[in-house]
Amino acid sequence: MRPKHVRSSAKVGSDAYDEIEEWRRAKQLLKPKEQLELNEGELKEVIAKQLCTVNPQSPDSLIEFNYDTGEFLPIALATQGIVLFESLGTVLHKDSEEAYAQLLEQGIDPQTYEGSVVSLQEEDVVAEPEPKEEDEGKGIKTEAGEEEEEGEAKDEETEEETQEKAEEDAEVDEEAEAKVETAKPIQKGGKPRKLVNQFNFCERAALTYNNPVRAQANQTVPPPIAKFSANVLQWNIYDEYQKDFEAQQLEKELERERKEKEKAPVSKHQPQKKGQEKFQLNEAVQGRISECWKVLERMINQNTYDDIAQDYRYWDDPADEFRDGEGTLLPLWKFSYAKTRKSTVIDIDWNPIYYDLYQVSYGSFDFLKPAPEGAVCLFTIKNPSFPDYICMTECGVMCSDFHPTYPYMVVMGLYDGSVLVYNVQASCQIPAFKSDNVTNKHKGIVWDVKWAPDLPDGELNFYSVSCDGDINNWVLMQNELAVTTILSLGFDNDPVIGPDGTHLKLKCCASCIRLYPKDPSIYLVGTEEGHIYKCSTEYSSICLLTYKAHLLPVNRIDFNKYNPDIFISCSGDWKIKIWENNRTEALFVFDLGYAVGDVKWAPFSSTVFAAVTSEGKVYVYDLNVNKYKPICVQAVVSRRRFKLTRLSFNQKLPIIIVGDDKGCVTSLKLSPNLRIACKAPKKQQYLDQWTMQCMKLDKLLSVVQESETLLFPEDTAGKEES
Template identity: 30%
Template sequence: MTETQINSQKFQLRRKSLGSPTTRKPILISPKRKTLPLPIILRDGVDVTPKPLNPEIFTGGRERQLSVYDIGLERDRLETRASRSHSQSLNVFRTQSTVRFKPEYGKTRDDSNQYRGSVSQGSNFFDPIISDIEDEQASISNISVPLEPSKEIQEDRVKKIPSHISLILTETNTFFILDMPSCTAIKDTDEGNQVEEDNAQYEFLTEGKGKNRKTLSAEVQTFPIVMKTRSTFPEKVKTQTGTAFVSNWNMYDTYQATKETLTEESEESDEDSDFEYHKLDDLSSLDSYKLSADEKMMAKLMKNPRFLEAVCVIERLLANNCYNEEQKIFRALSVPDDFRENIEYKYKLRLLWTFSNDKTKGLSVNSVHWNPANKDICAVGYGKFYFHDNLPGLVMIWNIKNPVQPERNYSFDVPVTSVCFSSSNPILLAIGFYDGSIKVLNVVSRDIMIIGEKMPTYEPVWSVLWQYGRTERVHEELVGATFDDGRLCAYAVQRKLQEVKQMMRVAKADGKLKGYDVMKKCSNLTIPASRYSSALFARPHPVNNTVYFIGTNEGTIHKCSVNYLNQHLDIFLAHDGPVNQMKFSPFSNDIFATCGDDCSTRIWGEGISEPVLEFSLAMKSVEGFDWSPSHSTVIVTIQGTAIQIWDLQRKAYAPQSITESPTGSRNSVVQFTDSGRCLIVGDVDGYVHVFSLEDMPFPAFFQENLLFESIAKALVTNVDLLNKVKKLRRSETEEEPE
């Protein structure tokens, strides 16, 4: 290249760059990389040369507008290279476009015109640059200018993304999502006065004198509403008939698996909490806290209901090995041969087994009741409530399959006085307590599951029973309870026992009473502490559901009706002291017996004002008695430690046999089983003995006739009373066909 050509290029460059300041043309940015021609590839005469993928290799320039931000960045980069040689500056000047003048433009921006979107320089901008070029023209004439820029310059061309971007936020107009205007107004303002006027006008028209204003009925013709009928055809819903069979067992298995999972999780959480939380002042808690891993696992296993159920089954199997013959006798599977030789009637009692364990020792057996659905199960209530022995209460559910350990064990803080199973729902057990509270438990659960509860009062509960009565809703089975203050109340079974009504409250009897002829008492000038007698028991009539009897601690029996509240139909004196028990004969609805603390047992006829028969043996109170379900003339009584068997067919002045208690304790409860072959006796030390009756006479075919004949035989010397008994027999015979 000649010097003339170089000068011409200089002037051409000067001519292009020194444009008018008013002429703002876009600047062409030269390509960042020089593109070499690609070789052409032919295959079978077809051009298959691949097209370039990078758009930067095109030779054509791309047009963009420069900004002050770009010029400032380029100025900072070029200031770092101020010490470079003039040759390199010249090469850069020749190869770069007008963008390379941004540093110089930045330095002289105070003397030049203002930049507005494109490069427009004043006349003084290129003067120092041109002078430098003219001075060094000779030195660069022989220097070959490289066609490609250096690597550093190529890196400077790459535009970097700014690390910080400023955003300006401006406030917009306020808009409301929810607008609820107030319904109140401030008093003593225009709005408040208007509201008060409206309220006064409203009260005047609705409640004041304006309510009785003169009105006039008028008719008016309203504009008819034009209506059109429209109909459409919706798409038909596609249905498909499907069938499935699910048995009760499948449903049971499904829900049982879920229930067991939840039970295990709850048990694990309870057990963890039991071991984590403890009291330092509790010795048992310290002992449990010090348990080893094996002992904790054993304690966890003992709380598993499935494990307890398995243990119960194993105990039954083991008990069957020891009490197999006794269990057969109890279930009447092993009976003596009726055609055996040397038959003798000895009325003997054979001890089969005794229900007791360590927890029952020292507690008195207060009540025994057999389950009406399962005759192998009986509930026993324990508790001692004497003045010097006020011990906790206990309820145990015993099963003849396991005479050693109870099936259920419920502990209470208060002595238990009475228990009774429900007839309609045998899993419910009503329990009376000495503090006056009543609970209804579900015996299916091993833990205490309270179905209904009545809060305690001041007076003890002496007996509980289930009876049908009509409440406000339906005719349902109610829980009846007798209290020490003479009340008989009925409760509906709910979460909290709701008192339906107070059926009766027995008062002290005054004057001459019919019934047992007692000696005249001396006049008592003291004022009694209470006007009411203690209601010791309540017995429903076997035929008439509306009639029931209440025994008191004064020896009187009140005949009452559910239709007449707090009023008795009849009253008679049965004993000279508290009446302990009263039961109707299972073979006659007109014959019943009573026992009391006057050391005697009496047989009565309904409608007869005096006792039919009376028998006594020792000067001890008769704690209880029971009629035999298999022999109409056999009665069992308990006095002290003796168990007496009476047979009215044989003799009424002495028992047929007397059996002492195996433990030598005073007996408190006696009851036959439904078969009449076994007898259960409880004592004050917590033992419940199960006896079998052996060498008993054959049951009569006409049990009721035998009963009346035996009574008539004993009343041979009392003609008037005998005639009353015969009349009672005839009246009962006449009522039977109806």
């Protein structure tokens, strides 16, 4: 048997006492400076503390609405008790069903068990166990004693001895439990069965490995500190919203450009070699390079045409001071494109947003020799040598128009009856929208197109007229171009018998269209028969009014900028006529002696308009100066070789541009006598230019307009002489 080392209890006690005394001496109590000094009576005073539980979230009174009585009734308050601690017990009542079932599971008769318990309580005698059980109990006691002796020497044993002893203890416990379980159940009427001691167990403990403590630190450079101050104002918020909207629009345009590139046809040229791909630049770099080249080109043109640029900005004809009622036109730049020199300028239109940008449509009026291809070129007066944007088409372009809100949207009408819509900001090679070449198109030449106000849903739409007599409304949907025939123009005559005996109604050939500025649902349509029809989108079968205006095709209709009820028309019958709304007779008629190709009202004056003729001359009229003769007649091109076809006034600058049948566009500057501004009277200095222009036009029209009410002349025969 191994010797046991037992430490003296007295020695152990003295060591522990010394350690405690040492710890007590090392501890020093510090007294706070603000500590109160109390006497002995105050220190011994017992302060009673009372703890009470209150639920602050519990309602004081509850009521509910009773629909039967129609009033609010109080509700009994629920219990305010809160369970702070709850523990489930393991004791069962002897008369309960659970206790009865437990005794049956253990093989004990409940009645006998209850009787034995009662007898034990009455006699106060403990039943003696059987000899076998007694021996087993002694064995268990002996093992427990050994465990106590081994527990005293546990501090001196190694870890391996501790593990071996724990395994032996576990085996002894398992054997004892097995012996108890294999004990035979007590028969009925015998001695009560001894229950197993559930509190006889062995505790085990283990020490885990503690991770070493590590401290890590990292020092970073503090971020730079900057002071910022600003004022949040209404216009700043508006500017930020505008920038955000522009960014959204730019993103949409980039997405549309990407889709257009995906839909683009595959090039017929051979693909580039792999070695050439290394030298290609990305789109951003190419865009910056192109912008630099554009600026450089404009600088060269400005230096080349410096004298013309100076005249364009600053020159005014000094001779106008000595001429009464006469003016001149100063020629400036000439614009042309090499591929369209043999084409005719069909239409000219200034951009509504960028006042220095305009578009020119190239086609042909010679129906025996139609143009093999057409184009729409966008020129700027900053670069007269080459157009900024070029849109080539498969046939001649007979008309075009800028959108008044989106300056990059251009609609075109072609010689074959189809229409195109280009987004020049995204691509000039592929149209954004194109009509079908078979069904979704006109049956003849599209003579005029005009943008209409946007629909309530925001879709863009425009009108087109053709020689087939149909007036179509085109709507730009998301992926297609939808068309609706608004009206089919026809003669008022009876139907004509056709070759097969059927009756056919003859259609008019529309040549131009203009929307009424006050009401876009009303529009005027000029025809090749010389009539002008006033129509409405609300009626698809009849016209509101018919003006028998000219004897030859109506080439142009234009509304006055200051009075929308006044409009002007020109025709190939040499006539220019000024009309008033809802009056079938012309207010003014001018005969120029040659076919008039175009006529336009000036944007800076209510009484000035200009026209071009096939003679190659430009006529400028000012009704406030002379109602019968033009104040300026000037030849721009040679009468034998060229013919002027179109003209257009700039909205901000005192210049006009005219086009001829050789693909050349000439810019002209108006002299001061052709753009005289109104002067306010001394007593009415508060009047602005717009009001004075309207008053000037009304005063002029009052001479030729018919009175709305008939006034009888005074009878002077019956009056006596005074």
